[in-house]
Amino acid sequence: MQIAKSAKNHEEAIALAAKPLLEDDYITADYIDEMIQAIEDHGPYIVLADEFALPHARPGESVKKTGLSLLVLKEPVDLKGNPVRLFVVLAAKDSTSHNEVLKALAQFLMDKQNIQDVIACENTEDIKKILDERW
């Protein structure tokens, strides 16, 4: 979980958002490239709600463990025409192990206020509190 001021572009934001997963050996560096390539291939549909994106790619050899990481940018970065300030990176080892957490995420995202509340947090403790209560 990280809070940063800004990112040069969406590629940098995704790499930054995925850094904890890379450092803790959930993913290899290839996965970051795959997530960025997916946006080139399929468009910006990972922007699931206003200011929220869920970068991810196909389960494969570049994912070692299923996990999520989160990044809040104080200044939005452009993702193909969509300003994004909250990134949740999804690394899925297979196509089912993460389904429960995604269902909870879907509920969380349907209330747009939740996203705004996370973006407004000044520290990761506050983010954690919101997620514990509402995700």
Added chain:
Amino acid sequence: MKVLAVCGFGVGSSMILKMTIEKAFRELGVEAKVVNSDISDVSGQKADAIFSSPDIIGDLERRFKSSDVKLYGIKKYSDVQEVKASVEKLLEAKDMK
């Protein structure tokens, strides 16, 4: 009624879209089976409608030109209002409203 929620990989975004579509149908009081799928797996599945991103729908339109499957492009997968508007169009097209 069977609906496919489609994204590039069938593991992340399509799952979120599936949840949003299910909520929209629930709110409209209509029963539907919603299945999430990835873009390469779409052709083999029978469905009344396919929901996906505008980019992917653009690709699918060519493939489904001669079928009566309804296609709907959704910009924000977790936007219940946007999804609900498309579900309403689908119900109208199927004479269920």
